[in-house]
Every structure is written in structure tokens, then in C-alpha cells.
Amino acid sequence: MKNRFSTKITTFVIVILLFVIITMVYASYLISENFYKENLRNDVEHRLRSHAIAIEHQFDLPTINHVFLMEQKEDVHLGLFDQNLQLILQSDSLDDEWVDTYREWIKDQLAVEHPFPIIDDVHTGIGFHIPHIWGVHPIVTQGEIQGYLFMDQDTEKFEATKAKLIQLFGIMGIITFIIGFFLLMYLTNKMSRPLREMGRATTEIANGNFENIPKESGSDEVGQLARDIKSMAHQLKEYRDSRQQFISHISHDLRTPITYIKGYSAILKDSADLKEEERIRTVEVIYNEATRMEHLVQDLFQLSKLEEGRIGIQKEKFQALPWLSQLIESRTMQLEKKNVTLKLRSNQEDIVLFADEFHLSKAVVNLVENSIRYCQSGDEIEVAVFKEGKQVCINITDTGIGIPEADIPHIWDRFYRVDKARTSHSGGSGLGLAIVKQIIELHNGTVTVQSQVGVGTTFSLCLPDST
Ligand code: ADP
Secondary structure: OOOOHHHHHHHHHHHHHHHHHHHHHHHHHHHHHHHHHHHHHHHHHHHHHHHHHHHHHOOOHHHHHHHHHHOOOOOEEEEEEEOOOOEEEEOOOOOHHHHHHHHHHHHHHHHOOOOOOEEEEEOOOOOOOOOEEEEEEEEEEOOEEEEEEEEEEEOHHHHHHHHHHHHHHHHHHHHHHHHHHHHHHHHHHHHHHHHHHHHHHHHHHHOOOOOOOOOOOOOOHHHHHHHHHHHHHHHHHHHHHHHHHHHHHHHHHHHHHHHHHHHHHHHHHHOOOOOHHHHHHHHHHHHHHHHHHHHHHHHHHHHHHHHOOOOOOOOEEEEHHHHHHHHHHOOHHHHHHHOOEEEEEEOOOOOEEEEOHHHHHHHHHHHHHHHHHOOOOOOEEEEEEEEEOOEEEEEEEEOOOOOOHHHHHHOOOOOOOOOOOOOOOOOOOOOHHHHHHHHHHHOOOEEEEEEEOOOEEEEEEEEEOOO
16 A cells, blocks of 8 residues: 555654754764864964974074974974075975965965964865865064964864764664664554554445454554444444344234235125125225234334434423323223223322423323233223422333333334234234333433233333423
């Protein structure tokens, strides 16, 4: 991969590293060069002055010879010129051309007023392979200039040190660069490998493969990201599975009424000599099945709207007891048909609810209908409304078949039925409790259940009390 994260970081840091190394090497070189040169200049100045003082003090041949003897070195050339700049003595013999060059330089220096000794760096134009330092000091006795002492010091020692220094800096720079490069490659690779793995994993997840999830490594940001991706994959898998289950439930629950409707309408279509009684019974079956289908579709539609948050809750204040009596009244026929009695109870007359009356009615009706559905002849249902702390609660208790403990956590799931043999044909849509839960949660309330097989069930809806 060309534009890899590690390549980008490595290139960026290497460029910075190179820049820093070059700047540091160059700065150290300049500092040491200036320092060494300054020292050498001071040294030449000091020697020239001391020799001139010694000669001035005792202006005779032995003293001059002694001074010249002291400067018998390879990198130094000493010359004594008279006041007319004619060479009197030199430390080693040079050809006339060189002597003329020295003389011209001294002449140039003397033409301008300077404090003595005059020291200058001579770099080019003379034919040196390395820079030289030249200096001149007058020899004055009894107030009269006797001549000029000239010194030419080459900087070979300095040049050798400089070359060594450059070599050293170069080696240090290369070593730093190599170590830095490999260290960086290692670190950036270590950092980017899990990111690449996660990239691969998210592509797999996008393709519907939830198995190849990156391992959670470490407690840093990358580890956290891996954990987040894992949890996302888990949720996506659950979502996919529940969607598949949902679709299979719907198609299953729709197939039965469709089969009935199709079969009975075929009878109507094909049997011209059907008796009036039979015709009415057939039409009734078709009507009942169509109604069941309608309920299932309505419940589905309502649940999906509730889950997507497309239903706005319009809260208003209303009296609980008259509202509940009316709801119960509308179920009288069902209750009588099943020979089940229903009582309404309250410990207080004027309990006021602050809720969306339409949706709360749907929730309570679902629970009451469930109680009727799962009760047998002679059973009892009680609807109780009461205040409890800062809540108003509605309990729907029945003496019906009850729910096994293991099923209780799942009854809120869509299409979950304790008795798997039941379908929308024999029971409810399987969506009732999921709808109840959504409605109560939208009211910031809670819904709980207590049940015992063979004893009965109590569903408890609690809403915040707004009075
Ligand atoms: P259904 O349409 O099947 O009643 P629900 O979502 O309303 O779907 O309920 C889910 C399951 O919970 C039911 O299938 C039933 O097994 C169980 N259930 C709900 N209410 C009661 C109750 N009052 N008594 C016994 N079982 C109940």
C-alpha cells in the first residue's frame, strides 16, 4: 500500500530528523571552526608581539637568531623586513615571488592605519591549498622603526582537526539516521498493523462476515477502537439475525390466514349450490382471517413507528378511574364469552394520569386482552390503579396459566411466544408486549411482570406522577 500510515509518518519524521542532523552538524562545525580559528589568531598575535618585544628589547643578531630558531616549525614562516621592506632574514628560504607577495601585503596593511600587530586571514588568490593567518608587527627602538617582523602561520592542524570533526559528525549523523529509521519503521509498523487489521475487519463486517473480528489488544486508544469495532460487529450480527427472524415470523404468521382466505374464497367461487348457512359461515371465516391479518399488519406498523421514534407522545392530564372503566367496558363481550370476571380497584378516587391517552389505552388493552386470552373459564382479572411514591401504577393481575420463569426475560421480544405452537391464528400477534414496552418507555415509565405457572400473572405499569 503506497499511502500507508507508517510510510507517511516515517517519511515525515525522517525528513525532520535529517534536517535536524544537518543543522546540528553544520552549527557544531561553525562553532568549532570559529573557536579554533580565534584561538589560532590569538596565538599568532601573542607570539608576534612577544617576539617583537624581545627583539626591540635587545636589537642584535643573537636575539633575532634566537627568535627565528624558536619559530623553526613546518607550519610557520617568519621574516624580518627592514624599514624599506627589504627582507633581512627569514626562517626558511623562499623564492623571490613569495617574498614579493609578503611585501605587497605588508605594504597594503601599512597604507591603512591599524593597531599593531595586524592579523589577517588569507584564503584565496595566493595559491594556498589551506587558509593561512598572516601577521605583521613593527620593530621600534628609540622611537624609530627599524623594520617589520612578519609571520605566516598555516592552518594545517586546524584543517586536519576539521576533517576529523566532519568525519565524526558524518558518522554520528549516519548512525543516528540508520537507528532512527529502523526504530521509526518498527514503531510505525507496530502502530499501524492493528489499524490495518481493523480496516480489513471492517471490510469483512461490511460484507456480512462477522467472524473475523480483530483481537482486543492493549488498553490504549487502538485497543479501545478494536473493542468498539467488536461491539459494533456484535450488534450488527444481532440486528441481522433478528431481522431474518422477524421476516420469517411475519411470513409464517401471514401464511396461515392467507391459506384460509384463499381456500374459503375458492369454495365460494366454485360451489354455486352452496347452502345459505354454509355460505355465511364461509364468509365469516374469510372476514375473521382478514381481520386477524389486519391486526397483525396494524401492530407491525405501530411497533415499527414506535421503534423508529416516529410517534410523538402527546401528554395530557386525565382521570384514571373513568378512563379505565371505559376501557374495561369495551371488553365485556370477550369476558363474558370466556366466562372470566374483571374487577377495577383503586385506593384513591381522583388519581390523575399525565400521559398520551390514546397510546396508553393501547398498552393497557394489550395487557387486558392477554390476561383474557391466557385465562380459563372461571378465572379472575383485576385492574388496580394506585399511587406509589412519585409514581402512578396500574397493575393487571390474572389467575390465568402464568408464564414459566425461563420465558419471562424473553416475552418482551417481538414474536416471542411461550407456547411455540400458537400463531396469530390461535393467539395474538406476538407483538403485544413489545408494543407495551415501547409505549411505556416513551412515557419514561417502567413495565414489569411477576408470574407463576398455574397461579397467575401480574403486569405492572408505572408512570411518573405529575401532580
Ligand atoms: P401474544 O400475541 O402471543 O400474546 P404478546 O407479546 O402479547 O404476544 O405476549 C408474548 C407472550 O407472553 C405470549 O405468547 C404469552 O405466552 C405470554 N403472556 C403474555 N401475557 C400473558 C399472561 N397474562 N398470562 C400468561 N402468559 C402471558
